[in-house]
Amino acid sequence: MGVAALIRQRLGECSPAERRVARALLASYPAAGLGTVASLAERAEVSAPTVLRFLSRLGFGGYPEFQRALRDELAERETSPLTAYRAAERTGAPPAGALPRAAATLPDAVAGTLAELPQGELDAAVRLFADQQLRVTAAGGRFSGLLAHYLVLHLMQVRGGSRVLPSTPVERTDMLVDVGRRDLFALFDFRRYEEPTLALAREVTARGARVVLFTDRWLSPVAGLAEVVLPSRVESPSPYDSFVPTLALVETLVAALIDRLGPAAGKRLKAMEQAQQTYGGS
Structure with missing residues (x-):
């Protein structure tokens, strides 16, 4: 930790x-x-x-x-994939094969993430996401943006009122211009933390919005502004940090959210299925 x-x-x-x-x-x-x-x-x-x-x-x-x-x-x-790669070269050959390395690394990283997560932080995040009065906007970095999108796809299914912050300037500006106290931001920021994410957190919290931060065990600078911080381990079988533990954390959050919403989540899922049949798409 x-x-x-x-x-x-x-x-x-x-x-x-x-x-x-x-x-x-x-x-x-x-x-x-x-x-x-x-x-x-x-x-x-x-x-x-x-x-x-x-x-x-x-x-x-x-x-x-x-x-x-x-x-x-x-x-x-400050570790980057390149520095991790060079460090591995200096320390000698890793265990033979990517599969044994993954089997030795990823299960422990997921288990450690879930074991170390304070129950109070998870409960606080679930309460915020369950509040239908709050509009959810998710954003991440070059890689972690995929996690933001994954979270929103689930939130669309079970509670609605959720969106991914677009990257194009006009759409992004349109989405942010009216931010206020009824907004909740789910931000994903991992080591070699991205300055635009910190700038976004500063701006939206100054307007009264709330932030749930998904980050690594060293904590993004956004942690000082976030109402809830959900850290994950990032151990990986490669020089790249793994998002597998964070993905497990997101799915745990979604499961807890469905539990809290109860019949409302089922009603929303049924409406989404019906709309899909009406309007097409998969």
């Missing part, structure tokens, strides 16, 4: 002063934790001992250990 994910997981155990430290860290992560204890205390408007008590609650033996963890995490966050 990354440091930011650990902070969010332990937030409910903290005192009000310690929560101010947590919010200060998450609002400017990880930069806020790379300065001195005094600078972090000033940013959070607490005392230096409060900062140290908070880090102790997280399991760190002191501020130097906390900063080492942040620096290690920074190196991991």
